[in-house]
Amino acid sequence: MSVIIVATISGRAVPLRGNDIDTDRIIPARFLRCVTFDGLGAHAFEDDRAQLKSAGKTHAFDDARFQGANVLVANSNFGCGSSREHAPQAIAKWGITAIVAVSFSEIFFGNCVAMGLPCLRVSGADAEAIQTLIENDPSLVVTVDVAARQVRVAGQTFAATIADGPRQQFVTGSWDATGELLAGAPQVQAIAAKLPYVTAFA
Amino acid sequence: MSSRTLFDKVWDLHTARMLSSGQTQLFIGLHLIHEVTSPQAFAMLRERGLTVPYPHRTVATVDHIVPTEDQARPYADTLAEEMMTAIERNCREFGIRLFQPGSGKQGVVHIIAPEQGLTQPGMTVACGDSHTATHGAFGAIAFGIGTSQVRDVLATQTLSLSRLKVRKIQIDGALKAGVYAKDVILHVLRVLSAKGGVGFAYEFAGSTINAMSMEERMTVCNMAIEGGARCGYVNPDQVTFDYLKGREFAPSGANWAKAVAWWQSLASAADAVYDDVKTFRAEDIAPTVTWGISPDHGIGIGETIPAKESFAADEWATIEEAYQYMDLKPGQHIAGVPIDVAFIGSCTNGRISDLREAAKVISAHGGRVPARVKAFIVPGSEAVKVVAEAEGLDRIFTAHGFEWRNAGCSMCLAMNPDKLKGRQISASSSNRNFKGRQGSSVGRTLLMSPAMVAIAALEGQVADVRTVLNKIAAKKESA
Ligand code: SF4
Numbered sequence: 292m293s294v295i296i297v298a299t300i301s302g303r304a305v306p307l308r309g310n311d312i313d314t315d316r317i318i319p320a321r322f323l324r325c326v327t328f329d330g331l332g333a334h335a336f337e338d339d340r341a342q343l344k345s346a347g348k349t350h351a352f353d354d355a356r357f358q359g360a361n362v363l364v365a366n367s368n369f370g371c372g373s374s375r376e377h378a379p380q381a382i383a384k385w386g387i388t389a390i391v392a393v394s395f396s397e398i399f400f401g402n403c404v405a406m407g408l409p410c411l412r413v414s415g416a417d418a419e420a421i422q423t424l425i426e427n428d429p430s431l432v433v434t435v436d437v438a439a440r441q442v443r444v445a446g447q448t449f450a451a452t453i454a455d456g457p458r459q460q461f462v463t464g465s466w467d468a469t470g471e472l473l474a475g476a477p478q479v480q481a482i483a484a485k486l487p488y489v490t491a492f493a
Numbered sequence: 494m495s496s497r498t499l500f501d502k503v504w505d506l507h508t509a510r511m512l513s514s515g516q517t518q519l520f521i522g523l524h525l526i527h528e529v530t531s532p533q534a535f536a537m538l539r540e541r542g543l544t545v546p547y548p549h550r551t552v553a554t555v556d557h558i559v560p561t562e563d564q565a566r567p568y569a570d571t572l573a574e575e576m577m578t579a580i581e582r583n584c585r586e587f588g589i590r591l592f593q594p595g596s597g598k599q600g601v602v603h604i605i606a607p608e609q610g611l612t613q614p615g616m617t618v619a620c621g622d623s624h625t626a627t628h629g630a631f632g633a634i635a636f637g638i639g640t641s642q643v644r645d646v647l648a649t650q651t652l653s654l655s656r657l658k659v660r661k662i663q664i665d666g667a668l669k670a671g672v673y674a675k676d677v678i679l680h681v682l683r684v685l686s687a688k689g690g691v692g693f694a695y696e697f698a699g700s701t702i703n704a705m706s707m708e709e710r711m712t713v714c715n716m717a718i719e720g721g722a723r724c725g726y727v728n729p730d731q732v733t734f735d736y737l738k739g740r741e742f743a744p745s746g747a748n749w750a751k752a753v754a755w756w757q758s759l760a761s762a763a764d765a766v767y768d769d770v771k772t773f774r775a776e777d778i779a780p781t782v783t784w785g786i787s788p789d790h791g792i793g794i795g796e797t798i799p800a801k802e803s804f805a806a807d808e809w810a811t812i813e814e815a816y817q818y819m820d821l822k823p824g825q826h827i828a829g830v831p832i833d834v835a836f837i838g839s840c841t842n843g844r845i846s847d848l849r850e851a852a853k854v855i856s857a858h859g860g861r862v863p864a865r866v867k868a869f870i871v872p873g874s875e876a877v878k879v880v881a882e883a884e885g886l887d888r889i890f891t892a893h894g895f896e897w898r899n900a901g902c903s904m905c906l907a908m909n910p911d912k913l914k915g916r917q918i919s920a921s922s923s924n925r926n927f928k929g930r931q932g933s934s935v936g937r938t939l940l941m942s943p944a945m946v947a948i949a950a951l952e953g954q955v956a957d958v959r960t961v962l963n964k965i966a967a968k969k970e971s972a
Pocket of ligand 1: 556603622624663730841901
């Protein structure tokens, strides 16, 4: 397995306002009837997009100004709800390579780490400030600096947080944990042999 | 070391080693898989040429896409059929036990594992499904995971995880009549919010929890994830042991006493140190119904839809979105809201005690579901179905206008043919009222206990199970 380091990501951004955007909204359940993740990008936020369209409004993912963006800027509790990796996969397949939000649901965050998609947290005020900057000028380049725990845009630097563990995984390229987990097989065997239920309480 | 919580003890016992990232390589004792989140994981295994070193520690079933009416194969839905074929082939190829429809052991993954005695105290449990928290009811540490992590568990029987903080949710006192485990967790969510538990495991404790059956504890732990807590658990006690004894995969014979002694040693110490403690009083909890688009949007049945000002300012946009989506206005009573569909089932409330309670309420009411309401009851597993039918519950349901189905997730997430249509509004015993959750992108969901769903179905509108039953009883008495 090749090691892919995810230390900084730069690009245009798409602001997606709202708290508690759940995984059913990110990818509705009917698109989970599949045996591969291919093709999910086209259906990201499909129902939200359709509803806004029918109300004469435009979802950020349909907005011409944000096409080609690769940084998603959201608000709090982003990705709450189900464990479906289909949700971050759909977002990634749409073209997103980093997410900045006030907070993430735990499982969504874990899925993103396992996919090599960094998620950084900023304060509520900063998330809104970044969203406003992008809305006012969609051509701005946003830099998500995982190593330095910063989001930089339009000459401003916003402090961001990401726990030491995942930060380390991104910057050292060990976010794909399988290789390292496989290497621990002897320790795994040793710990299993000590668990009463594994040894049938013998 | 005596001051550790169950979470700490189980975590430490399963720690294989620390990884370079600072995360823990945690051994997973029980891995459960289903047809929706596993096919891509098996594809990744094949791509990388990996094997499954502990095939007996993974158990598979099918639940999400299984039709609950016509289960003849091949399924009418070709995509569903393709997913079924995939899990059958994957389990065969990697030597994994699969509980198929017709085996007597199939059902919603979080219902069948406890039912078969697979879920036991002190285990680490993982499943590609967020409601894996359910298994914590046994004093297990149970996590929902994504598909890449399903791959990791298959390939290594471990996960790379960061340790969680532990919040004790202490609930004391006796629940009032008509108040159920579902109301307890909806109330906790309402108070602590949908994101209040991020970074925490929730330990549910106190006399209210101790007095609950295993099935009720499962209902509570099931929805820990709706509060942001990746796992919820209850310390194992005699109720836990009594439930497990004699189940197919539970320890037996001479091992039983050894197992019980080990399980007892894992409970949180009396002087355990918690990162946070929140206390609740059972008497403050009313039958609770959600009115909005997040499971923490719950109110007591006697209350009105709250004004946005009663929430933090950063929630106002979401609350306004909820009024609009649900077509409900602040100040409006939740009781009396007409419903179109009533659904009893899911891993939250699809167990036998839920169906018994629904049947009791339906019999006491004595009426019939009005023609304009579609009401259906989906047992959580084939085993639940067998018991319900042996007790005659199915005949009570059908005699009062409810449809009786086969086991599966059904309209909890509507990946099978059971779906809301258009703007329909459902009274549902499931766990999520997200926009579009029940199969229509504009459909609406009101979460409540199975007893409250049963009453809503019969009355055609949201109603207080207690007042309706009291009125009927009084009328009978005076007649
Ligand atoms: S019943 Fe609902 S919440 Fe439970 S596993 Fe099935 S879809 Fe998920």
